[in-house]
């Protein structure tokens with residue numbers, strides 16, 4: 001794979017979404033972390049809908065700890081896996097009631113919070129620190145396989161290869177734009193927007209919508 005092709009992919013998507021940012025809504029870094037946790041297997045739109053009211057009064061870890069796990073479950077019951085997520089939110093708030101979230105400023109430190117997966121940690125650092133990480137969700141996994149960049153079976157496998165093939169500049173260009181491209185352009189449906197896609201000539205997807 002040629003470096004110029006990889007650079008082409010990254011700069012093309014960056015130019016499509018030059019001001020891309022997370023679609024999760026939050027008022028501080030702690031709320032962002034909670035929103036990212038809630039968003040696993042759930043759309044950002046649904047997470048925002050749930051948090052629209054509650055984030056006004058749940059601003060810091062102590063606010064959540066005043067509720068028991070059962071009450072948190074009731075609050076987030078419309079997001080998938082709410083039982084586990086409620087327990088993980090509570091555990092996280094217990095830790096963050098004694099330690100400043102600012103101290104969790106690397107992947108390893110974030111992963112020391114029991115529930116934080118690699119994707120969650122990468123999204124958090126990409127948003128809060130503008131760190132050059134690519135969070136490989138199902139959209140990113142699908143797009144990278146459809147084009148010419150990887151041939152993998154799972155997002156985890158894609159994540160490992162992406163770290164090797166992209167430069168830091170590529171990752172900085174892609175970390176928000178690639179997610180939006182997968183959500184709104186190279187969609188999971190049978191009708192990705194191939195006719196208007198600037199990657200059309202290079203894309204190796206066999207079922208292009210043209």
Ligand code: SF4
Pocket residue numbers: 146147185186187192193194195197198199200203204205208209
């Ligand atoms: S040409 Fe179609 S399948 Fe290929 S990246 Fe663009 S939208 Fe996706």
